[in-house]
Amino acid sequence: MKILNLIKKYGTLIGFFGIIIFFTINLPSTFLTAKNFINISQQISMLAVVAFTMTVVMVMNDFDLSVGSMASLAGIVAAVLFSMGYPIWIGILAALFVGIIGGLFNGFLVSIIGILPFVATLGTLTMFSGFAFLISGGRTIFGRDIPSEFSSFARSGIEISSLGLKIPFLSILALLILFIVWFILEQTTYGRRLYAIGGNTEASFLAGIKVKQLRLSAFALTGVGAAIAGLMYSSRVASSNPTQGSGLMLEAIAAVFLGMTMSEEGEPRVLYTLLGVLILGVLDNGLTQMNVDSYIREVLVGFIVILAVAFSSITKKRN
Amino acid sequence: MKSCIKFISFTLLFLSMFVSKAWAEKVTVITPYLAQPGTQMYVEGFKNEASKKGWDLNIIDTKGDVAEVISRIEDAVNQKVDGIVINVDPSQIAAGLEVAAAANIPVVGMDSGADPLLVTNVTSNGYAMAAETSVYVANRIEGKGNVVMFVFDAFPPVQIRGVIADAVFGNFPDINVMDRITPDVQDGGIADSRAKMEALLAANPEAGSIAAVWAAWDQPAIGAMQAIEAAGRSNEGIVIVGIDANPQARDAISQGGNFEASIAQDFVGIGSATANAIGRAMSGEEIKSKVIYVPTVLITSANVGN
Known part of the structure; x- marks a missing residue:
């Protein structure tokens, strides 16, 4: 009975370790190495940032479908400014500003106008994508237009010479964002109020919580997260493309859902979101190394997400 | 045993x-x-x-x-x-x-x-392919008329084709590039190109107002051809060329209609x-x-x- 409870509570975590053991057995010399795990941490860093900040709105039972387009737009804004000769810090600040404005606009549509988040952010998804195409003229901005100092950020890291390893700056940045989101959600009144809104919006309102303002600000945080991810992506590929972030949104939502299976109340928790991101990243890395067809990989990842969420849903219903 | x-x-x-x-x-x-x-x-x-x-x-x-x-x-x-x-x-x-x-x-x-x-x-030599198809268009329309270009500058191998076609058409004083369209390629490139071409045909209803369509790959050329046929303007002699010579383009070329040429990469x-x-x-x-x-x-x- 205790074992059954353990599986119910930690099923996703056990599944994650099961995946690690499976790949370790099948890829004995290349999977369970520090170098590979550092690689994975770098590969998932952009998805992680989007997923962590997506958790902020999902805490309130909201969604932001525009994060991928915002990541593309922010990258394009920075790259266009670079190509016009502006310094790197101006490009970065402008991209972050676009993220805040875009996020606030989403929040305005959802909390002030009262449009369903799904519909509002579906609309802004198209708008942001259109702006990215408009500003870039549909072009990929690359080569001399992207300053080498900007692109070298994604290729650099902190060297640990004694171990012969390098911790990439992208991974460190993702960890920093994780800490900030964890602190905001778990350690502040602001975060607890967001959870309260997710629990019962009306009761929160009646209890004096400024629901509209909080929802507005939460969407702004998600917008900034998407913009940071867009900048990370542009740095990693030393270029900006108006469609570069389009794959991030669905995976970020999947990661939050996977994480939610760990929570007893079924609430999003950012540390559990990290687990969701890790599962997706490890699956991608391990299945690639095992030469599994990329389309089969896609089916497997989708299946695992459904399996985890279904298992969690069934066990919670029984409880 | x-x-x-x-x-x-x-x-x-x-x-x-x-x-x-x-x-x-x-x-x-x-x-x-x-x-x-x-x-x-x-x-x-x-x-x-x-x-x-x-x-x-x-x-x-x-x-x-x-x-x-x-x-x-x-x-x-x-x-x-x-x-x-x-x-x-x-x-x-x-x-x-x-x-x-x-x-x-x-x-x-x-x-x-x-x-x-x-x-x-x-x-393949993208520069040479674009030069060959754009020169084909310029010669077929005898160096004059309005040309519609379908390009996709986000993908460098396709972007260079557009650059060469720009140069070729720019060298003919009586050729006017009336529109340089980047179609949405998420649907494969045909449907959106067709929609864009339909809009252009509607905006330019006089016969002969569009002399040719040059596309940096075949799908927009096919979309443009479908729009011209649907508008009942196939007999205006609008010359269409694409690049890649995919099976659909070859089929269109074999029918002897507006879609006249494409270039086959191996x-x-x-x-x-x-x-x-x-x-x-x-x-x-x-x-x-x-x-x-x-x-x-x-x-x-x-x-x-x-």
Whole structure:
């Protein structure tokens, strides 16, 4: 009975370790190495940032479908400014500003106008994508237009010479964002109020919580997260493309859902979101190394997400 | 006794399979564009050649995600493959190419663009293809009239085609590029090109107001042709040309309508030439040429049946 409870509570975590053991057995010399795990941490860093900040709105039972387009737009804004000769810090600040404005606009549509988040952010998804195409003229901005100092950020890291390893700056940045989101959600009144809104919006309102303002600000945080991810992506590929972030949104939502299976109340928790991101990243890395067809990989990842969420849903219903 | 012989022969067979697999050279092909018909044909050509060479081949589609190409290169390097083939602009994946270079794993581009970190890039001559089709248009309309261009500057191999066509049309004082359209390619490029062309036809209803359509690849040319047919303006003599000569374009050209010409890249040939190039690189040979061109052919109604 205790074992059954353990599986119910930690099923996703056990599944994650099961995946690690499976790949370790099948890829004995290349999977369970520090170098590979550092690689994975770098590969998932952009998805992680989007997923962590997506958790902020999902805490309130909201969604932001525009994060991928915002990541593309922010990258394009920075790259266009670079190509016009502006310094790197101006490009970065402008991209972050676009993220805040875009996020606030989403929040305005959802909390002030009262449009369903799904519909509002579906609309802004198209708008942001259109702006990215408009500003870039549909072009990929690359080569001399992207300053080498900007692109070298994604290729650099902190060297640990004694171990012969390098911790990439992208991974460190993702960890920093994780800490900030964890602190905001778990350690502040602001975060607890967001959870309260997710629990019962009306009761929160009646209890004096400024629901509209909080929802507005939460969407702004998600917008900034998407913009940071867009900048990370542009740095990693030393270029900006108006469609570069389009794959991030669905995976970020999947990661939050996977994480939610760990929570007893079924609430999003950012540390559990990290687990969701890790599962997706490890699956991608391990299945690639095992030469599994990329389309089969896609089916497997989708299946695992459904399996985890279904298992969690069934066990919670029984409880 | 019989069962004993059977057992030994099965064991030997199994062992030989295992050993050949273990000794086979590992090659990873990574592309974000496997959904494109052209890329599928490159990969087909590559696979055929790879199976002759007995390679252990892994083909990865990152579905449009360029950053994932870098991730998959890192995975392949970790996996200690013998060679990597990419089908994406190398300047965008320098981070991955540097990891492969540090591990001394050769990387060859399959219609990707040249880069110092690539051993070589196997491709068609995009400049020559665009020049041939745009000059065909200029000659057919006798150097005058309005031309609609369909371009896609986000993808460098297609972007250079547009640059050359701009130069050719710009050199004819009586040719006016009335619109330079970038269609939405998420639906494959036909539907949105058709919609854009329908709008242009509606805005220019006089016969002869559009002399030609030049498309940087076939799908927009097909969309434009469908729009012209649907508008009942097929008999105005609007000349349409594309690039790639895919089966749908060849079919249209064979019917002798507005779609007059396209240029055939030897996609399968690029795939097999890429396999030969990576094979040579894996054997330690130094490939001096940074670009290997595979010949192309202008397809018109005169030779479409060949």
